[in-house]
Amino acid sequence: MTETRNVFNESSSQNEIILQATNIGVRMPKGRGMHRLWSKGHWAIREVNFELRRGETVALMGHNGSGKSTLLRTFAGILEPDEGELWIKEGTSATILAPGAGFINQLTGRENIFNVALYHGFMPRDVAQHIDEIIDFSEIGSWVDEPVGVYSAGMRARLGFALSLYLPSDILMIDETLSAGDAAFREKAKAAVNQLLTSDKAVIVVSHNTQTLTEMCDTGILIDSGKVVMKGLMDDVLAAHENLSSKVVNLDVGFEETDKDDVTSNSSGDVKLNFNRARASREATKRKREFARGIFNEKLAGFEIKACNLLETWKEEKNVISQNIDTASGISEMFEQLDEAYKEHLKARITLENARLIDLEKLQLVDDARVALKLK
Amino acid sequence: MRKTNQASTISQVITALEYICRLTVVQIRQSVKNYTFGIVWWLADPVINTVILYLVTVVVMGRRTQDTAVFLLVGLLMFRFLQTAISGACTSIIPAIGLSNRLYIPKHAFVIRDVLAEMLKLFIGILLLFMGISLFDIGHFSILQTLIVTFVAVLFTLASASIVALVTAIIPDFRLIVGYTFRALFFVSGTFFSLERVPEEWKNLFLMNPFALLMHELRIAMIYPDSLNLNLLGNLILISLAMGVIGYFWLVRLDRSLPKYVL
Numbered sequence: 269m270t271e272t273r274n275v276f277n278e279s280s281s282q283n284e285i286i287l288q289a290t291n292i293g294v295r296m297p298k299g300r301g302m303h304r305l306w307s308k309g310h311w312a313i314r315e316v317n318f319e320l321r322r323g324e325t326v327a328l329m330g331h332n333g334s335g336k337s338t339l340l341r342t343f344a345g346i347l348e349p350d351e352g353e354l355w356i357k358e359g360t361s362a363t364i365l366a367p368g369a370g371f372i373n374q375l376t377g378r379e380n381i382f383n384v385a386l387y388h389g390f391m392p393r394d395v396a397q398h399i400d401e402i403i404d405f406s407e408i409g410s411w412v413d414e415p416v417g418v419y420s421a422g423m424r425a426r427l428g429f430a431l432s433l434y435l436p437s438d439i440l441m442i443d444e445t446l447s448a449g450d451a452a453f454r455e456k457a458k459a460a461v462n463q464l465l466t467s468d469k470a471v472i473v474v475s476h477n478t479q480t481l482t483e484m485c486d487t488g489i490l491i492d493s494g495k496v497v498m499k500g501l502m503d504d505v506l507a508a509h510e511n512l513s514s515k516v517v518n519l520d521v522g523f524e525e526t527d528k529d530d531v532t533s534n535s536s537g538d539v540k541l542n543f544n545r546a547r548a549s550r551e552a553t554k555r556k557r558e559f560a561r562g563i564f565n566e567k568l569a570g571f572e573i574k575a576c577n578l579l580e581t582w583k584e585e586k587n588v589i590s591q592n593i594d595t596a597s598g599i600s601e602m603f604e605q606l607d608e609a610y611k612e613h614l615k616a617r618i619t620l621e622n623a624r625l626i627d628l629e630k631l632q633l634v635d636d637a638r639v640a641l642k643l644k
Numbered sequence: 645m646r647k648t649n650q651a652s653t654i655s656q657v658i659t660a661l662e663y664i665c666r667l668t669v670v671q672i673r674q675s676v677k678n679y680t681f682g683i684v685w686w687l688a689d690p691v692i693n694t695v696i697l698y699l700v701t702v703v704v705m706g707r708r709t710q711d712t713a714v715f716l717l718v719g720l721l722m723f724r725f726l727q728t729a730i731s732g733a734c735t736s737i738i739p740a741i742g743l744s745n746r747l748y749i750p751k752h753a754f755v756i757r758d759v760l761a762e763m764l765k766l767f768i769g770i771l772l773l774f775m776g777i778s779l780f781d782i783g784h785f786s787i788l789q790t791l792i793v794t795f796v797a798v799l800f801t802l803a804s805a806s807i808v809a810l811v812t813a814i815i816p817d818f819r820l821i822v823g824y825t826f827r828a829l830f831f832v833s834g835t836f837f838s839l840e841r842v843p844e845e846w847k848n849l850f851l852m853n854p855f856a857l858l859m860h861e862l863r864i865a866m867i868y869p870d871s872l873n874l875n876l877l878g879n880l881i882l883i884s885l886a887m888g889v890i891g892y893f894w895l896v897r898l899d900r901s902l903p904k905y906v907l
Contacts, residue, residue: 297904369746
């Protein structure tokens with residue numbers, strides 16, 4: 269029996285669980301037309317157990333078709349699980365960051381902002397107070413009053429992204445949408461998302477960019493063929509993800525490798541069949557090698573990028589350390605000067621004290637002389 | 645505790661109504677902006693169809709009475725509302741599935757939105773007709789009867805639209821069946837002929853057709869000084885409520901399953 273969306277009341281506190289999936293599975297039908305109604309379908313996700321806490325940032329990794337988007341859509345309430353239980357804390361909203369979703373080409377950017385907010389469940393009065401910030405963030409300027417149909421893809425994505433960031437949501441799910449716009453806007457978007465990470469929102473990030481995931485996420489989940497393969501710290505999950513990706517190189521095309529001289533002489537038909545099989549195997553092997561070479565070159569390029577990034581980081585750290593050393597020697601010089609000044613101050617005090625003592629002695633002599641005169 | 649629950653329930657209902665109304669406004673704005681003379685086509689549509697029917701019935705077939713044009717216009721107004729709203733429900737859910745795959749939006753909101761948008765057109769048409777009837781002193785307009793008939797028509801349309809939208813989302817071919825049905829209904833529902841022309845033994849059966857009943861009753865409300873057939877309207881209300889309960893129950897029940905099945 270499937271139960272979804274049970275609600276409970278819990279006191280709010282940081283690290284409280286706000287989403288819990290227990291053995292959830294979603295079956296998607298196959299085929300076309302009415303055949304979809306009675307097709308067995310396939311399990312897009314199965315036996316997924318997952319907990320999300322307030323303020324947590326989780327990376328969701330897996331190759332294409334592994335079930336990441338299906339999982340996010342299930343959490344967002346778009347799809348109903350066919351088995352298992354999904355619990356979301358009462359009053360908690362979960363949305364997928366979907367820039368551009370719901371845009372109507374005939375309406376202006378400004379009108380679309382209100383429309384899309386309405387689709388998210390926010391009335392125009394809720395959005396009106398943020399409208400200027402949204403337009404500023406999107407950097408589309410006066411184009412906001414033109415029909416969205418004339419926008420470029422980048423402009424649509426920027427406006428949609430800006431709007432999605434300003435719509436409050438307790439659980440934000442980012443499904444490979446951080447690549448919108450040009451490099452400057454991407455940095456801006458990343459900074460805005462990073463700001464969200466420091467708040468009490470929970471974020472689930474899906475991306476193929478390992479650097480983004482490492483910077484943004486504390487923990488990761490690796491999903492493969494609809495099942496959770498691994499959960500844990502980012503580094504461990506990333507390593508597992510890379511291992512899994514390298515196994516994809518081993519394609520199985522259904523033919524065994526044979527030598528080109530693998531020819532039998534039973535009959536002319538058998539000879540031709542075996543020769544064709546041998547040729548198909550050679551071609552399969554060639555494809556495998558090219559694919560493996562492509563993966564290897566990609567990994568090499570990835571390592572090179574990582575190495576360059578590390579070098580830059582080390583250079584920056586070295587500069588910082590040098591500056592710190594300079595500052596430290598400056599401070600020690602100051603202390604030496606202070607020492608000298610203090611010593612001078614002490615000398616001056618001693619001199620002053622001596623002068624006072626001399627004055628006191630003189631006064632004493634004067635007093636003694638007076639006394640002597642009186643006695644006389 | 646109960647008062648708080650009641651207050652929150654009322655608040656939720658008000659919020660839901662506001663949400664539906666705003667969605668309807670978006671839908672109207674979009675449909676108007678699709679065309680250069682957007683809103684003009686709204687108002688011109690029943691008039692153009694009336695002119696065509698007038699030419700056919702009066703000029704070609706030679707049937708003419710004092711209020712032929714108003715008779716045709718009232719009938720067409722109601723028929724166009726029923727046809728556009730119910731046929732439109734065939735395309736309420738499927739085009740919205742793309743959006744629904746990225747944002748959660750209740751599917752029944754799209755169905756209600758489309759019907760309400762057509763309802764606004766009906767109201768504007770009735771208002772203009774009322775002004776014309778008053779100006780030219782044709783017929784006998786009753787506001788209360790008009791409101792009753794309009795209410796029943798909207799209720800029936802909402803109920804039918806829920807079932808049509810759901811079935812078409814799962815079986816797209818149903819849209820064609822709906823189209824053919826309306827084509828037949830146009831000719832057998834009294835759009836361009838009155839109840840008097842129907843043989844006596846067929847009248848009861850004729851009025852069991854909801855489209856024929858609604859057109860006839862709207863003509864009584866706006867043109868003729870007769871009383872409404874409250875029995876038949878009451879039966880239609882009950883049938884509509886039953887259909888509506890079934891339709892919206894399944895729309896809500898399958899709300900999160902439809903995105904899996906609809907392509």
